[in-house]
Amino acid sequence: MVVTRFAPSPTGYLHLGHALSALTGWRAARAAGGRFLLRIEDIDAGRCRPDYEAAIFEDLAWLGLDWERPVRRQSEHLADYAAALERLRDLGVLYPCFCTRREIAAEIAAAGRAPHGPDGPVYPGTCRSLSPAERRARIAAGDGYALRLDAGRAQGLVGKLIWQEQAQGAVAVEPQRLGDVVLARKDAPASYHLAVTLDDHVQGVTLVPRGRDLFSATHVHRLLQALLGLAAPAYHHHVLLTNEAGERLAKRDAAASLRSLRVAGTTPAAVRAMAGFPD
Numbered sequence: 001m002v003v004t005r006f007a008p009s010p011t012g013y014l015h016l017g018h019a020l021s022a023l024t025g026w027r028a029a030r031a032a033g034g035r036f037l038l039r040i041e042d043i044d045a046g047r048c049r050p051d052y053e054a055a056i057f058e059d060l061a062w063l064g065l066d067w068e069r070p071v072r073r074q075s076e077h078l079a080d081y082a083a084a085l086e087r088l089r090d091l092g093v094l095y096p097c098f099c100t101r102r103e104i105a106a107e108i109a110a111a112g113r114a115p116h117g118p119d120g121p122v123y124p125g126t127c128r129s130l131s132p133a134e135r136r137a138r139i140a141a142g143d144g145y146a147l148r149l150d151a152g153r154a155q156g157l158v159g160k161l162i163w164q165e166q167a168q169g170a171v172a173v174e175p176q177r178l179g180d181v182v183l184a185r186k187d188a189p190a191s192y193h194l195a196v197t198l199d200d201h202v203q204g205v206t207l208v209p210r211g212r213d214l215f216s217a218t219h220v221h222r223l224l225q226a227l228l229g230l231a232a233p234a235y236h237h238h239v240l241l242t243n244e245a246g247e248r249l250a251k252r253d254a255a256a257s258l259r260s261l262r263v264a265g266t267t268p269a270a271v272r273a274m275a276g277f278p279d
Contacts, residue, residue, distance in 0.1 A: 002034030010052035038067040081190035082216030096145040122179030158226040203228035
C-alpha cells in the first residue's frame, strides 16, 4: 500500500511550489491505488494562523485534490515528540546547547573557517564538550538552551545507513552534513526534523514527496529513524519551481500564491499545468 502525504505549515498562503509537492504525492497515491494524507505542521504557534490553515484546505480542494480525514495536526501530539526526545536522551545522543545565534556566528567568524553544510556554516559543537556538572549548573541557573543531536555519537550507535531515493536508488547517509541539529527549543517542543520524522512513521507514510531543498535534511531524518526504531519510507525530492528572477518560490512571493492565481481568474487546470501536471 503506497501512502503519501503533503505537510504544509499554516504560516502563509500556498504557492505553486506547494502545488507541485501536493500533486506529486496525490497522483503517486492515486496511480498505485494508495492513500494520500494531509498533515498540518503547526508547532510554531507564534507564526501559524487559523486563516492560513483554512486557506490550505480551500486551495487544495480547488485544485481538485482530496485526502483522508481526520487531518493530523502537530500541535495535538506534543506528548509524542516529548517521548521521542526522552528516548534520545536515554541513548545519550542529546545535549543542551546554550549558544545564541549571535554567539555561534561570532565563534565561527573568530575561527576563520567552519564546516559548511547546504545552508551555510555548520554549528561548531561548542557545547558538546561541556561536562555534565557544567550543564546542570547552567540549567539550574536558568540559562536558556536548545537540545541538539550529537550526530557523531548517534552515527556510532547505528553504523552505516542508507535511504531509498525514488529516482536514484540507495543514498548513503552522512549525518555530519548538517552537524548537530537542534531537535527542540524552549519555544518549540520539537524541531521540524524530529516532528516530521515521527509523524511520517505514525501515519504509515511509505513515500515522502518534497522539494529538493530538503534533500540534505533526509540524512538527519534517516538517522533519527534508526535511533528511534521507526519505519524508513522512500523519498522523492522533486525539482524546485522558481520565479522570474530564478529564485526559489517562497510564501512571500504573493504573485505566485494559489490564492492570488484564483482571484486573477486562473483555472485549476491551468495551475496544475503551471506546476508541471497538465491534465
